[in-house]
Amino acid sequence: MTGKCGLAAILFLCASWASVGQQAPTPGSKTLQEVLGYPASARLLIIHADDLAMSHSVNRATFQALEKGWITSASILVPCPWFPEVARWAKQHPEADLGIHLALTSEWTDFRWGPVSGSEHVSSLVDGLGYLPSDVDVVVRNAEMADVEHELRAQVNRARSAGITITHLDMHMAGMVASPELFGVYRKLQSAYHLPILLERSGTHSPPKGASVPANDVLIDRAITMEPGVAEKDWLDWYRKQLAPLPPGVYQLIVHLAYDDEEMRGATWDHPDWGAAWRQRDFDMVKSDEFRRFLQEQGFVLVTWKKLAEAQALRDRQTLH
Amino acid sequence: MTGKCGLAAILFLCASWASVGQQAPTPGSKTLQEVLGYPASARLLIIHADDLAMSHSVNRATFQALEKGWITSASILVPCPWFPEVARWAKQHPEADLGIHLALTSEWTDFRWGPVSGSEHVSSLVDGLGYLPSDVDVVVRNAEMADVEHELRAQVNRARSAGITITHLDMHMAGMVASPELFGVYRKLQSAYHLPILLERSGTHSPPKGASVPANDVLIDRAITMEPGVAEKDWLDWYRKQLAPLPPGVYQLIVHLAYDDEEMRGATWDHPDWGAAWRQRDFDMVKSDEFRRFLQEQGFVLVTWKKLAEAQALRDRQTLH
Numbered sequence: 001m002t003g004k005c006g007l008a009a010i011l012f013l014c015a016s017w018a019s020v021g022q023q024a025p026t027p028g029s030k031t032l033q034e035v036l037g038y039p040a041s042a043r044l045l046i047i048h049a050d051d052l053a054m055s056h057s058v059n060r061a062t063f064q065a066l067e068k069g070w071i072t073s074a075s076i077l078v079p080c081p082w083f084p085e086v087a088r089w090a091k092q093h094p095e096a097d098l099g100i101h102l103a104l105t106s107e108w109t110d111f112r113w114g115p116v117s118g119s120e121h122v123s124s125l126v127d128g129l130g131y132l133p134s135d136v137d138v139v140v141r142n143a144e145m146a147d148v149e150h151e152l153r154a155q156v157n158r159a160r161s162a163g164i165t166i167t168h169l170d171m172h173m174a175g176m177v178a179s180p181e182l183f184g185v186y187r188k189l190q191s192a193y194h195l196p197i198l199l200e201r202s203g204t205h206s207p208p209k210g211a212s213v214p215a216n217d218v219l220i221d222r223a224i225t226m227e228p229g230v231a232e233k234d235w236l237d238w239y240r241k242q243l244a245p246l247p248p249g250v251y252q253l254i255v256h257l258a259y260d261d262e263e264m265r266g267a268t269w270d271h272p273d274w275g276a277a278w279r280q281r282d283f284d285m286v287k288s289d290e291f292r293r294f295l296q297e298q299g300f301v302l303v304t305w306k307k308l309a310e311a312q313a314l315r316d317r318q319t320l321h
Numbered sequence: 322m323t324g325k326c327g328l329a330a331i332l333f334l335c336a337s338w339a340s341v342g343q344q345a346p347t348p349g350s351k352t353l354q355e356v357l358g359y360p361a362s363a364r365l366l367i368i369h370a371d372d373l374a375m376s377h378s379v380n381r382a383t384f385q386a387l388e389k390g391w392i393t394s395a396s397i398l399v400p401c402p403w404f405p406e407v408a409r410w411a412k413q414h415p416e417a418d419l420g421i422h423l424a425l426t427s428e429w430t431d432f433r434w435g436p437v438s439g440s441e442h443v444s445s446l447v448d449g450l451g452y453l454p455s456d457v458d459v460v461v462r463n464a465e466m467a468d469v470e471h472e473l474r475a476q477v478n479r480a481r482s483a484g485i486t487i488t489h490l491d492m493h494m495a496g497m498v499a500s501p502e503l504f505g506v507y508r509k510l511q512s513a514y515h516l517p518i519l520l521e522r523s524g525t526h527s528p529p530k531g532a533s534v535p536a537n538d539v540l541i542d543r544a545i546t547m548e549p550g551v552a553e554k555d556w557l558d559w560y561r562k563q564l565a566p567l568p569p570g571v572y573q574l575i576v577h578l579a580y581d582d583e584e585m586r587g588a589t590w591d592h593p594d595w596g597a598a599w600r601q602r603d604f605d606m607v608k609s610d611e612f613r614r615f616l617q618e619q620g621f622v623l624v625t626w627k628k629l630a631e632a633q634a635l636r637d638r639q640t641l642h
Contacts, residue, residue, distance in 0.1 A: 056432070081433065110377075154441075
């Protein structure tokens with residue numbers, strides 16, 4: 001399987017570099033797998049839960065999944081009301097791999113949040129009531145980049161002030177790759193905070209058209225995240241079908257965890273996509289013996305963003321010498 | 322009973338006017354009960370739920386209590402995440418009696434909120450993480466009145482922009498009577514928005530020492546609100562003992578409604594006073610046949626803030642002529 005997968009991987013990666021205009025890696029440089037001491041044929045996988053801090057229901061499910069090792073990483077919606085619960089938990093779990101889920105949108109109907117820096121300070125980021133808008137399209141149309149940078153720094157800084165060790169930055173609703181300008185701020189934050197950012201070679205979380213990114217800064221070959229339309233009975237199968245054929249490389253499986261409880265149903269009642277039942281299904285899946293056995297049989301190596309950042313630093317050093 | 326109660330009422334009211342330096346009412350002017358067409362011996366009662374919008378659990382319980390007539394009024398914590406749910410419900414229930422629960426504090430540990438106008442805009446109102454502080458004492462020490470007025474206007478304005486018809490203003494954790502300066506802002510908002518404000522003749526919600534208030538502006542003779550220390554088995558009895566001996570007058574019973582569910586336990590886990598179980602007990606009480614029968618037997622006349630405002634306007638007009 002190794003040889004075949006290796007060739008497939010090369011074709012897959014070359015195709016996607018071309019598609020997003022990323023700069024090719026230095027010839028002969030090691031893959032992240034190799035830098036971390038795994039064979040070139042290894043498939044590294046981050047299992048990542050989004051939207052931590054959104055609600056108590058999300059927190060309960062995600063904390064449990066992190067503590068049990070069902071997932072390896074999560075990222076935090078800092079403007080949300082349950083952020084202090086995350087900060088307290090993080091202090092009790094300093095080894096937890098936590099990133100910032102940079103947020104410029106607030107997508108529910110009955111339950112919303114505004115910018116951390118304040119609606120009056122970043123007026124191009126808010127709707128008439130002072131909340132972040134529901135759609136990324138509105139952000140692309142209205143947001144001034146000075147406001148975006150100011151607010152996102154405020155989100156990262158609040159998490160740092162609360163004592164959270166941040167391992168990576170990623171983005172709510174793929175907002176930071178929705179335009180070249182937003183992507184520019186994402187890259188700026190990456191270097192300002194010396195943190196890896198979620199970018200995949202192609203797909204929802206890849207750089208916008210025309211953006212030029214050093215290949216070494218794109219750590220994820222593919223982010224696997226379910227889109228609407230999968231029936232409940234096909235849930236586990238869908239994930240298996242995405243993961244099984246992957247060639248050697250570095251992957252992130254993005255899940256959305258919560259309990260299907262009153263709080264979560266209240267927040268998502270008119271929005272079944274990524275809603276309460278969806279999140280309960282993801283939670284049931286990551287903790288199921290069946291899924292965990294599947295990962296083991298497939299030989300996936302579970303990793304964290306912290307590990308990837310170490311590998312990136314090592315590789316950058318090797319490239320320099 | 323009427324004569325005795327009438328005398329008791331006069332003594333009770335005179336004593337409390339003296340204690341807070343309120344200006345005596347115009348001699349011969351009618352009581353609010355009389356202005357509203359009730360006999361002078363009537364006891365009017367607002368049953369009022371605080372903290373609407375705080376959580377989905379609070380909203381569910383409070384909406385049900387308002388719809389069923391178990392309570393007659395409620396006030397909204399505008400900075401809280403579930404405010405949009407309240408705004409949507411209010412549109413469907415335009416007759417609902419809703420006030421603004423002016424908030425300068427955010428008292429829970431794992432679940433907090435910041436100012437509506439933004440932590441950077443009203444920096445004297447927030448802690449190191451940008452949230453409103455836990456205690457009123459901190460507000461009294463640090464808050465600049467320009468920030469207080471700016472933020473509280475932003476809270477009222479957000480509710481108005483969301484289409485809510487506001488019937489009154491009151492205050493979270495009795496913050497607006499915690500200092501003469503804060504009280505000054507409360508009075509300013511009262512006249513700016515032409516809304517009645519919660520003030521009682523003596524007690525937690527009475528004007529601060531030395532403040533001079535026209536007696537006609539103090540609409541509530543006494544606000545009854547449970548303080549910590551009542552055992553679960555004595556819950557209903559405590560309320561009965563407070564209400565039964567009241568002389569004729571205008572009263573507000575303040576309750577805190579929610580379900581004792583995961584969300585509410587998560588928010589209040591280290592804070593049993595006014596916590597999840599407390600709120601479930603208040604909810605169970607207001608909806609119980611026993612309590613409702615008690616109110617009826619006692620002859621309390623249930624009223625709203627809207628009704629009181631009408632009575633106040635009528636009385637003011639009569640006083641002028």
